[in-house]
Amino acid sequence: MRVVVTATRASRCAALLLFFTMLWAAPPGRAEGLTGLDAERLMRAVVGVSAVAPPDTQSSRNLGTEREGSGIVIDGSGLILTIGYTVMEASEIRVTTLEGKEYPATLAAYDPVSGLSLLRAGLGFESPWIRLGDSKAVSEGDALLALSGGKARSAAAVKVVGKREFAGYWEYLLDEALFTFPPIRAFNGAALVDSGGRLIGVGSLLVAQAMEGRGLPGNMFVPVSALEPILADLLAYGKRQEPARPWLGVTLREEQGRLVVERVSPRGPAESAGVRPGDQIVGVGGQRFSGLADFYRKLWGLGPAGVVVPLELLRGATLAPVSVPSADRVRFLRLNPTL
Structure with missing residues (x-):
């Protein structure tokens, strides 16, 4: 059964977001809080993403054929940023707005180095967008917002508990990833937003050890600093314009x-x-x-x-x-x- 997000539910989501922003005070020594954000605009800029991949593709063996996640609208033309594995090798992609309207989408770019993908929503899609922020300026202890779309739509206040390299078992490495606590369940493609309403990271994983050396579960986000140097290439060519790394499989x-x-x-x-x-x-x-x-x-x-x-x-x-x-x-x- 498909879940339709009504206007009433949209209002509740916005109210929930405002509640979290008021509840989660900025840490001592920080001038910025999370109050004063345009809650409704932020919630509308995070869409649900659903994808269907053929069963004989490589990614379907590990990720399944039907996938759900979130996407973040980053401009006024329907460009949506998400985590790549949700839409990898998909034969059908659809995005769902806060109001429950569905639109077809196409894969515009995929970058295996960062793990990010860009989607282009179909005709008629309209949504506010989130500006890219400065993920390098984020420090441990900063209070941020994690926003998820689609069937698992949610808004949660989180704190940055780590900024360090991340090595994945699938031949993947980020020189610096963002780790947050408490964990959110609808993490893939979720938006990590700062006190100015700017996008800081894209949700990737649930991790058992968000804080180094402690068994504290949380999430790993790909920082937007991984996107900025290659965004022009992704828009023009669908991939970064540099020699591909050697892959072993x-x-x-x-x-x-x-x-x-x-x-x-x-x-x-x-x-x-x-x-x-x-x-x-x-x-x-x-x-x-x-x-x-x-x-x-x-x-x-x-x-x-x-x-x-x-x-x-x-x-x-x-x-x-x-x-x-x-x-x-x-x-x-x-x-x-x-x-």
Whole structure:
């Protein structure tokens, strides 16, 4: 059953947002609070995003064929920013406004480096938009708002509890990500907004350890600083205009200083080269590494996509050198044919 957001519910959402902004006082030493925001405009600028992907696509194996999330309107022409995995390889994308109106949308750009995507809403779509803010100016302890759209629409006051690098097991690395507490459940594509009503980050993950060294759950947001240098490229070409990073097609788990291969992408570079689940990577390009992030940096430092990557694998008690001809990750995805 489809949930329709009525005008009455929209008013309640706006009231809820105002309640949170008044409840969540700014931390000592900060001049800015979260009161005085245009609550209704912010809520209307965050839309629901639903996507359907064919079952034979790579992403459907891990993400499923039907996906729900949020998107953030960032200009007056219907340009919507969201997290890429929600719409990756989708054959159908729809966006839903606060009032419950649905519009078709198309994938305008996908960037595997930042993990962000841009959508373009269809004819007739109208919405206020959120201006991009300065995520680099955000500090730990700052009070922000997390806004989600669609069926799980919500508004929550959160605090920044971490600004640090994030390494994902799917060959993904952010030099600096934003971590917030308390956790929100409708995180993918959610908007992280500052006291001036500007967009600071895009929701990506629920994490078990938002604050480093403590078992405090929260969310990871991709900062808008990851979008700004490539926005012109994404709008003009649908992707960033720089050589693609070498991609192996492995899912990794960090274990006692070694990286264990949990899965390999079917027909991907690693599988074709003979890398198997259970292999432990202990060296890359003739170098040792100190963890997942260091491994990625050494891997990507070997050259662009297509470079042959010498891996040193541990299989049981045996060291096995394997050379993997890397690839461009995007070429293995069934994206919008216009990209």
